[in-house]
Amino acid sequence: MPTVKRSAHDRKRREQLCRYITRPALYFGRLRLNDAGQVKLKREKPWRDGTAQLIMSPLQYMQRLAALVPRPRLLLIRLHGMRCIQRKAAGAGGAEVGRGPLIVS
16 A cells, blocks of 8 residues: 655645545446436546446446445455465464564555
């Protein structure tokens, strides 16, 4: 995960960072229901093939949203390097996990 550092006196940059991290994941201004009751999602930038909006049933829209939500109790951090090898060894043979560096992606 990239680290962002801002000076304590750099008010403009801190405000920009706060606005970025508090923005919603989906902008509802681009979301509409058409006359047929289908969900119309306007794209911010058209795809390469020219598609500027997606039209789907409300059920399809809910399925797409549900696919973005992680399963409960799912480990969201991936381990690499020695930590990953030690974790596998601990799970398989009960070996003690060392205190090596933790590399997170």
